[in-house]
Amino acid sequence: MIGTVIGDLAAWTWEHDRKCFYERLVSPEARLSGYGLLPITMWPMIHEMGTIHKHRLYIVCGKALAHSRAQGIDIPDLWHRWGLTDYDKAIPFELKVALIMSAVIDSGYLSERRQNELNWTSFFHGGKQEYYAARIMDILRRLNEGATKDEAIKDIPEPVINYYPSGSVHTWRDLLEYTTFAWRCFYYSFDFTSALHNAAKCTANRHLAMMLTGAFADAMYGSNCSLTKSKFGGNYEYIEFPSTLPEDLSNQLRCIRRVVFNDRYIFKKNDALTNVERHTWTEVYNPYFDRIIDQAFKEKMMRAYGTSWDNRYGVYLDNGWFYVYRSHHLLLRYRLTSQPDSSYRITDLQISNDDHARVEDLGEVLYSLNSFE
Numbered sequence: 001m002i003g004t005v006i007g008d009l010a011a012w013t014w015e016h017d018r019k020c021f022y023e024r025l026v027s028p029e030a031r032l033s034g035y036g037l038l039p040i041t042m043w044p045m046i047h048e049m050g051t052i053h054k055h056r057l058y059i060v061c062g063k064a065l066a067h068s069r070a071q072g073i074d075i076p077d078l079w080h081r082w083g084l085t086d087y088d089k090a091i092p093f094e095l096k097v098a099l100i101m102s103a104v105i106d107s108g109y110l111s112e113r114r115q116n117e118l119n120w121t122s123f124f125h126g127g128k129q130e131y132y133a134a135r136i137m138d139i140l141r142r143l144n145e146g147a148t149k150d151e152a153i154k155d156i157p158e159p160v161i162n163y164y165p166s167g168s169v170h171t172w173r174d175l176l177e178y179t180t181f182a183w184r185c186f187y188y189s190f191d192f193t194s195a196l197h198n199a200a201k202c203t204a205n206r207h208l209a210m211m212l213t214g215a216f217a218d219a220m221y222g223s224n225c226s227l228t229k230s231k232f233g234g235n236y237e238y239i240e241f242p243s244t245l246p247e248d249l250s251n252q253l254r255c256i257r258r259v260v261f262n263d264r265y266i267f268k269k270n271d272a273l274t275n276v277e278r279h280t281w282t283e284v285y286n287p288y289f290d291r292i293i294d295q296a297f298k299e300k301m302m303r304a305y306g307t308s309w310d311n312r313y314g315v316y317l318d319n320g321w322f323y324v325y326r327s328h329h330l331l332l333r334y335r336l337t338s339q340p341d342s343s344y345r346i347t348d349l350q351i352s353n354d355d356h357a358r359v360e361d362l363g364e365v366l367y368s369l370n371s372f373e
Helices: 002-016 018-024 035-045 055-071 077-083 094-108 112-116 130-135 134-142 174-189 192-199 206-221 247-262 295-303 361-371
Strands: 225-226 236-237 282-284 316-317 321-326 329-338 344-350
Touching: 002 018, 002 035, 002 192, 002 206, 002 247, 035 055, 035 094, 035 206, 035 247, 055 077, 077 094, 077 247, 094 130, 094 134, 112 134, 130 174, 134 192, 134 206, 174 192, 174 206, 192 206, 192 225, 295 361, 316 361, 321 361, 329 361
Parallel strands: none
Antiparallel strands: 225 236, 282 344, 316 321, 321 329, 329 344
């Protein structure tokens, strides 16, 4: 969800300070729109895990919209007026889309069982487009659990991620145009920053496009930092929430950031602060193939750890590959291959063209993983 809010703030930055957008993604002066406000507003209720009552959620969202302008948040007049009603009037169409997509994105961090209990399209009186778009919830859950990009869209209806032919002219009238655009911006990216750079090319509702793209990219890559290639300055910027945000929202976002990291399934490449440059890879002899990896150790490897003086070599999962790194240097990569006895083996070991890379570096990672409960 943090990536969604950052996507919204980055859209403002692109529209008002293009130089800052390409250097650090989010301007210190960036202003939140309704597309960033609603996911923050809904998050506590969706993650309470109890029954979600429609009228209570309407009241919570309506009050947030009603008070948004006093807090410096940009929302359309129709959204603001709906927030001032008793919520018995029809929801303006663009607001309905924002409500459904915000709820869907927030639910991407829930279990499959819990997701199956929620019908956001019915909740907000959506139509066929919104019904299909709600399947993004499944994609986000799978990415958060370590699926590859292709695995994440298995059995997802094609219109969600392929509504129009690539390269064709389209009208930007339909929600599924935005979900398709956002998926492609993410699919052809290599990290969080590059995904939002792709999404900024949207020529219509840029905030919706970058909100959706930020959700996809955050689920796989993480979103704590903005990284740029060395030819563009090589900046590693921790993404701070701008001072223009109300203090209560900033505090809530920081809390969500901590909760999501602590409850993670996978350690994400954005937290490793590496792998934005292009590397070449060479297969090498694999002295670790005979090591038996059980399910528990695989999960420990996926969750991994932050590097420190005692654990200087780290590992993260990215689109099916485990990457070994140290101090911004990308060293090795490998896959885990399942065996008939439900165990796994380390396969396809490759070494990068970094001068610091050694095959023994994977041994350092395995040693560190063994030291964690």
